[in-house]
Amino acid sequence: MKSMKARLIxxxxxxxxxxxxxxxxxxxxxxxxxxxxxxxxxxxxxxxYQQQYLRLIHDRGDAVTLQRHFQGGIRQxxxxxxxxxxxxxxxxxxxxxxxxxxxxxxxxxxxxPIPHRLDEFGCVVCHRGQxxxxxxxxxxxxxxxxxxPLLPARYIEASCGQCHHVALPGTPKLNEGRxxxxxxxxxxxxSIKLPDSSTMTATDQPPPLxxxxxxxxxxxxxxxxxxPASYAASATMxxxxxxxxxxxxxxxxxxxxxxxxxxxxVPVAATKSSSAPDPAAxxxxxxxxxxxxxxxxxxxAGNLVGGxxxxxxxxxxSKVKPEWLQAWLRDPRTYDxxxxxxxxRWTEPQLTLMNAYVQSKTDPDLMANVHLxxxxxxxxxxxxxxxxxxxxAVCHEIRGIQKPENFAPELSRIGSKPxxxxxxxxxxxxxxxxxxxAKIHRPRAFGTxxxxxxxxxxxxxxxALTTALLSYTDRSFTLPTRLQIPSxxxxxxxxxxxxxxxxxxxxxxxxxxxxxxxxxxxxxxxxEGTAVQRQWLDDFLKNPNTLRPALIRRMPKFNLSDSDRAxxxxxxxxxxxxxxxxxxxxxxxxxxxxxxxxxxxxxYSKYSCxxxxxxxxxxxxxxxxxxxxxxxxxxxxxxxxxxxKNPQALRPGTIEPNQNMSDxxxxxxxxxxxxxxxxxxxxxKR
Amino acid sequence: MPDGxxxxxxxxxxxxxxxxxxRSGTGSSTLHRALAIQQNLFLHxxxxxxxxxxxxxxxxxxxxxxxxxxxxxxxxxxxxLMLYYHPSVPQAYADVKDLKFVVSSGMFLRNLHRWSAHxxxxxxxxxxxxxxxxxxxxPPREFNWVIGVILLLITLLLSYTGYLLPWDQLAFxxxxxxxxxxxxxxxxxxxxxxxMLGGHxxxxxxxxxxxxxxxxxxxxxxxxxxxVHMWRIRKDGGLYVRQSEPARESEPQPEVPAxxxxxxxxxxx
Numbered sequence: 001m002k003s004m005k006a007r008l009i010x011x012x013x014x015x016x017x018x019x020x021x022x023x024x025x026x027x028x029x030x031x032x033x034x035x036x037x038x039x040x041x042x043x044x045x046x047x048x049y050q051q052q053y054l055r056l057i058h059d060r061g062d063a064v065t066l067q068r069h070f071q072g073g074i075r076q077x078x079x080x081x082x083x084x085x086x087x088x089x090x091x092x093x094x095x096x097x098x099x100x101x102x103x104x105x106x107x108x109x110x111x112x113p114i115p116h117r118l119d120e121f122g123c124v125v126c127h128r129g130q131x132x133x134x135x136x137x138x139x140x141x142x143x144x145x146x147x148x149p150l151l152p153a154r155y156i157e158a159s160c161g162q163c164h165h166v167a168l169p170g171t172p173k174l175n176e177g178r179x180x181x182x183x184x185x186x187x188x189x190x191s192i193k194l195p196d197s198s199t200m201t202a203t204d205q206p207p208p209l210x211x212x213x214x215x216x217x218x219x220x221x222x223x224x225x226x227x228p229a230s231y232a233a234s235a236t237m238x239x240x241x242x243x244x245x246x247x248x249x250x251x252x253x254x255x256x257x258x259x260x261x262x263x264x265x266v267p268v269a270a271t272k273s274s275s276a277p278d279p280a281a282x283x284x285x286x287x288x289x290x291x292x293x294x295x296x297x298x299x300x301a302g303n304l305v306g307g308x309x310x311x312x313x314x315x316x317x318s319k320v321k322p323e324w325l326q327a328w329l330r331d332p333r334t335y336d337x338x339x340x341x342x343x344x345r346w347t348e349p350q351l352t353l354m355n356a357y358v359q360s361k362t363d364p365d366l367m368a369n370v371h372l373x374x375x376x377x378x379x380x381x382x383x384x385x386x387x388x389x390x391x392x393a394v395c396h397e398i399r400g401i402q403k404p405e406n407f408a409p410e411l412s413r414i415g416s417k418p419x420x421x422x423x424x425x426x427x428x429x430x431x432x433x434x435x436x437x438a439k440i441h442r443p444r445a446f447g448t449x450x451x452x453x454x455x456x457x458x459x460x461x462x463x464a465l466t467t468a469l470l471s472y473t474d475r476s477f478t479l480p481t482r483l484q485i486p487s488x489x490x491x492x493x494x495x496x497x498x499x500x501x502x503x504x505x506x507x508x509x510x511x512x513x514x515x516x517x518x519x520x521x522x523x524x525x526x527x528e529g530t531a532v533q534r535q536w537l538d539d540f541l542k543n544p545n546t547l548r549p550a551l552i553r554r555m556p557k558f559n560l561s562d563s564d565r566a567x568x569x570x571x572x573x574x575x576x577x578x579x580x581x582x583x584x585x586x587x588x589x590x591x592x593x594x595x596x597x598x599x600x601x602x603x604y605s606k607y608s609c610x611x612x613x614x615x616x617x618x619x620x621x622x623x624x625x626x627x628x629x630x631x632x633x634x635x636x637x638x639x640x641x642x643x644x645k646n647p648q649a650l651r652p653g654t655i656e657p658n659q660n661m662s663d664x665x666x667x668x669x670x671x672x673x674x675x676x677x678x679x680x681x682x683x684x685k686r
Numbered sequence: 687m688p689d690g691x692x693x694x695x696x697x698x699x700x701x702x703x704x705x706x707x708x709r710s711g712t713g714s715s716t717l718h719r720a721l722a723i724q725q726n727l728f729l730h731x732x733x734x735x736x737x738x739x740x741x742x743x744x745x746x747x748x749x750x751x752x753x754x755x756x757x758x759x760x761x762x763x764x765x766x767l768m769l770y771y772h773p774s775v776p777q778a779y780a781d782v783k784d785l786k787f788v789v790s791s792g793m794f795l796r797n798l799h800r801w802s803a804h805x806x807x808x809x810x811x812x813x814x815x816x817x818x819x820x821x822x823x824x825p826p827r828e829f830n831w832v833i834g835v836i837l838l839l840i841t842l843l844l845s846y847t848g849y850l851l852p853w854d855q856l857a858f859x860x861x862x863x864x865x866x867x868x869x870x871x872x873x874x875x876x877x878x879x880x881x882m883l884g885g886h887x888x889x890x891x892x893x894x895x896x897x898x899x900x901x902x903x904x905x906x907x908x909x910x911x912x913x914v915h916m917w918r919i920r921k922d923g924g925l926y927v928r929q930s931e932p933a934r935e936s937e938p939q940p941e942v943p944a945x946x947x948x949x950x951x952x953x954x955x
Binding site: 036037038040041074083085087130132133134135138146420 | 776786787
């Protein structure tokens, strides 16, 4: 040890004392240091990958072409208006090579086909990460400064959503996520502003609680608040994880705060006592009114059967009061002027039948353990404080409580939130997607004092929601004009007059779209007056026999009076026409037998329409398109003619193929189809 | 030294061009050597005569010279870095990334600049400690001590202003914290902060201001004060040597015994 020290000292003395040796030593060190820098440049990762790529393509059949395409050195895509400098292609050399379809090793895999050019958009616009970097670690997941890492592939659709704010066919996950944001009312608390300065709107239907005391009991409210999912599997109301006392106080406040609605108090006891309604009759009324088009019921296997426009009815009998239900079925708008529920014009006996049938859907377990003592004024006051604290009034209309603005953080740019601003919980992956997913999955895990409630989303739904939220980035707001997509205008179309009033009452727009407004569950009716015959429309409104038997969701029977029906039919026939087609330019009947026969030949042989449609129900098997057995009594000849010529022009997106038919063929087919009339016997029956 | 090379050099020294530039002329007399120092713009800052033992490692540990050396490295690498750097948001950060990822030896350049800066701060402190503990700040050198303190401040400010330029999170928050400290100064603290940042928060204005300070104002000030510092060494009687300090056995003995009033010119070996 000592000799070592002595030797070191003598060595250093020798170094210091002899200037030539010192100089030589220092020079050598400097030389080594200077050599390290270019050596590091030379043995860089990207050079290594480029050599690997050259070896890879060397033995391939198309080596010459690939080698000609290959450019060595650092390759970059530079898009000043997007702020993109992407050097990814320095390692990902074969992105554009279609012939590398069989290569599965990264970084040489070919990019899957997308509708955009790589050199127009770069890489980080969609994949995120650090495009400027030329090392794998720094480009994919920069760790030092907590810069944005690569977006995991399962959220990649979020990137489409930065520019595209309407649903695209190629982005099912993103579309689902955005729908969930609207359907579960996320955007009621968390506002999301879009680049066109509009705000996302929720599509859920949180009922007003102004008259809640008329509708249901305090016990039900308590059970619902404690766990909405135990009442309805499809509940969009989240679980606020309230303590028993808090649920008790909120239910006390809501009942005490409720204002009785005079129109709701209709005694049903008189009709009820006379005779027990027949459950089979109720079930068939429920069926023929197509309640299931909007309302779902859980079947024995626990699956929901039915639509999701209205609330689930599995246990509704445990919830609603009979008098209220009777009034609701009679005219829903008295209770809630914004409801989607149409006004069926049932007779009093039908109402009672329906009431009894719906009431029979109960669950005795739901409120078995709920025993509430009469509310005290302290409980009511505390309930009011809780209702304010939890922001109930953001969604529900509650008497005496102002709707709070900006109740929760705005999420317009959540997809670009810097990691430095996130507070992670221990044990989680420290990335933005993981943070968002964890927040949706278990909000209260981030702190018990948080007010965000617990939803019952499946893993797929959490993924979809995360994808949707990741699409709201800074880039959405800073797109160059060449990439901006004009936003579709929001249709506020509202028909006028008595017909308009009827259409509001029947909520036609919940399913049908007219002039750009309305749902997409049922056909667009904008040109219905040109398409169909008056008699058929009148019959259909009277008794909507189904056009497509394969569908579960169907047009309900609204029991309109003759005069109301006439008003609606007249309005449709007069107003909903297209200027491009003259409804009366071709006759409804009287086509020559030869022409009809020619059309039949074309139908069965040249165009093979029977693959999808039926004309002869006994013989044809096509069920993809609507059956055409009575099409001659339904549609007008000019409509059929133009439809055959170019279906997409009349209904964009229809799967009916455009066959580029000649006028002659289309005319013959029209004649054939117009000959398919309702049989006289059925006519008589109707 | 081999004669051949010396011969070339001597011939070069005799040319007219050489003589027009270096007027002191050839020859190795004391006068010639003194003139060589005195008539050179850069060298005239230094003493024309130095005690031989002051040139040894023990006398100063070369701390001042090393500090100056790191400063030269910083100037050279800094100028090279300026070729790649825009003081604008957010281009500054992109430029730093370019230096890291695509500029040949760019990372080497940055690292050299960075480590030299660290070394310079350390060396300045070491230099000052040594001057302080050896008592070299005492009259007549008290003014040069003050200059030294100013140079310390300039060094620290150079270091601080350079910190913001990469424009990353570390830089941003370090400068945010640092500038908030200055606003804690009573009366004019907030004004000072406003002046420094060119606004109320660290943004593009602050970046530009720090850039100008780092690349123009502070280096110029440093050059000026270094010049004064060197010049004062000469004027204050050369490098400080303690009177009572005996020459060590192991040190090469000076040709003339070192005393306070007798300076010795060091010749070539």
